Each structure stands twice: as structure tokens, then as C-alpha cells.
Amino acid sequence: MALFGLVDCNNFYASCERLFRPELKSRPVVVLSNNDGCVIARSAEAKALGIPMAAPAYQWEHVFRQHQVAVFSSNYALYGDLSSRVMSILADMAPRVEVYSIDEAFLDLTGVADPVALCREIRARVTQWTGIPVSIGLARTKALAKAANRRAKKNPALGGVYDHTAEADPEALLADMEAGEVWGIGPRHQKRLWARGVRTALDFARLPRDWVKKEMSVVGLATQLELQGISCVHFERAPAPHRSLLCSRSFATLVEDKAQLREAVCSFATRVGEKLRRENAEASAVQVFVSTPRHRDVPQHNGQAVITLPAPTAHTPEIIEAALRGLDQAYAEGHGYQKAGVMLLGLTPATGRQNSLLDLPPEERQRQRTLMAALDGVNRRFGRGALRFALASAPDRPWHMRQMRRSPRYTTSWADLLKVR
DNA sequence: TCTGGGGTCCTAGGACCC
């Protein structure tokens, strides 16, 4: 029988910030989203203050002040680096690991003689080597492992590891959980379930399957079966290649001027092109969008356009050119835009591509690749944006996203290394 | 001043083809 473990870092971003600031050990810590917009991570103390996930930061400033909450802008360079340290420990210790997100990984523990003992060792080593606290849930399916993880977190007496397969009363786990807390049931479905009298995960697991399939599609049905112990979401050893890639940002101030939007779009196109080449892929189409703020009494405009490329490419100038054409279509005069983005669609592997009549000659393609490789090399070595395209915005534009409270890049930037006296 | 960024999958409906 299959056995899944779910390793989840506790309050991951807040824990990362705390690592380098030991004096914050018992103070509440929150981390804000890009643009310092809303709360995306909270330490246990911050949760105890009643600060909800996704709370708009400006609404909670008084609480931050009153309780001396340590507030950080998000610092993805730091979190990404600590994440890979945690993941490499897991890879060393568990037979198979599926990295599921920046702070979570599934373990395939099928056939392991004493999985609980292994998980306790893993937990101890991650704590010792990285300082990041983790919880681990074990169960027969991924959705149950998620639920088991939640119990491991909530119940300190368990010591951070909970094995649902050893439980005398397996239904207690689901009876103790709201339906909306189940992995795969979001706010919309929760509301509809509530209207039908379904309160707990156990209620949901006991619904007629045909109703679930009809109202929640095959995805909802898979979730239900998973809660019943029937594994539908399988272990993925290697990450699937991306189907799309996106770079988008909110602006610190509203942008009306098309020339400034062109700069922003050009920067986003450059960035997403870097991601594309790092994945050794090419894009078949470029999508651009611009949008006005959602919650204000101004005319809304959400413009978007998709430009199909003549042939798949990873060449930044071609991506920029298409993106700017897309912007021409998406843009409407007379709006203050709050956000823009560039998405690459129809991704294909860069190697082994078919030649097409529409494509440039192979020598020209090769010349482009060499140029991009050189560019990426310089930017890797000297920092992103060291070399950039003329149209792309300089880093000092007033509308660049706010990051008023970012911590240093302790682990990924020489200049930010911690000084030991 | 004022709510992130980056993804995935499913479904329904229309266009088009044979």
C-alpha cells in the first residue's frame, strides 16, 4: 500500500526572517506580499493577534505598531535559498521526494520499514541544519497527508509528526476539519457545500459521488476519493515542464502614460524570457495584460491581447517586439493602470525543434542563442539587469513596486552576508 | 497611498470538418 508523507515548513517566510534575527524569537513576525500589499506569512504570535492570511497591510498598521510586530517585505532570494537547503536534506534522507512548493514536499514512503522514525529523523536534521521548523503528516493519499500534516502542526503533543495510518479512529481526522480546509476545496465550493449542510471534511467525504462529480467536476470527485483513502493524485518524481510562464507586477503608483507602460512591459518581457531560457524552452505566443485597480470608483479596463509568434522562440528581442504589439492592442487611453504582465504560452522544448518555412534560417537562430546565452551569463554574474534592453525601464522609476521593509539577502548576496564580530 | 505573483486544470460552447 502506498504511503505518502507531507513535509511542510511552519510559517515558512516568517521562520526565514527570524533565522537571522534571533532577537525576534518570541516577537510576532509578518511578511508582506510584493508591493507590500497584504500579509502572506505570519509567525504563531502574529496568528495569535488575529491577523488573517491575506490581510491588507494598511488595515493592520495600528496592530503592527501596538504589538511591535516585525514587518518584512518579501525577500524571495532568501526564501528560495533556504528552501533548496531544506529540500536537499529531504532528498538525502527520503527514498523519493516531490517538491510541491517553496515550503512543501511530498515523500513517497511506500515500503519504508519504519516511516515514523524516518520522519522524526528528517525533522530533527532539518531543524538542526537549517533552523527551519517543519511538520510531517503521513497517510495513504496526498489529501489525507495534507490533513495529517495539519494535525501534526496543531497538536504540539505529537512532536511534529502524525501518522494517520496508525490511527485507531481514522474518521476523527476529517470530523475535526472544516470542509473548506480540505486540499482542493476553495472558498467557492465551501460556500456551496455549506448551503447543502456540509460542514466538515467527513461530511464531504460521505456525500454521494455523483453529486460531487456533477457539482465539482472530476477534480472535486478526485478530492473526495482521496479523503476516502483512494489515491487519485499520484506521486510525481520529476516536475512537469511548464505550460506557461508569467511575469507581472503591481505598480507603486497608478500609471497612465503609455510610454511608461511600454518600459514596464519591456522589462517583464525580458524577465520572462530569462525564465524561458533557464527552462530550455521556447514560446509560441505572447500574452500581455494591463489592468486598473479592482476596488475603486473609476472606470475599469482590463485589456489583454495574445500575439502568436511566427515560430517558437526564446529570443528576447522577438518576445519584446510581440509584447509591445500586444500592449498596443490591450491599452486603452485615459486609465490609470495598476498592474501589467507578460505571459508566454505554448511552451515547447528548445531542443529537437522542427524547422519551419516561417522560421529564420538555422544559422540565424544559432546566432540568437549565442547572444542570449552571453547576455544571461553576464546577468548571472553581475546581477539581474546588469545588461538590459534599451527600452526596458531603469530601476529608479517611481512606479516600481514598493519594498520598504525588505531584509538583507543574507545567503545569496556577498554584500549582505551577516557580519560576525 | 491603499488587497501579490505565479501557476494548473476543467467545462461549456462555438466554429469547423467529414
Next chain:
DNA sequence: TCTGGGGTCCTAGGACCC
């Protein structure tokens, strides 16, 4: 009275995840 049936592709919209 009475206008098929099946397949594919694309898109928009909706839902979810972290």
C-alpha cells in the same frame, strides 16, 4: 412539420493551489 452524428480545436470563464 420534421435538417445527423461525431470529432477536433479554440476560447472564455471558473475553480483551485501556494
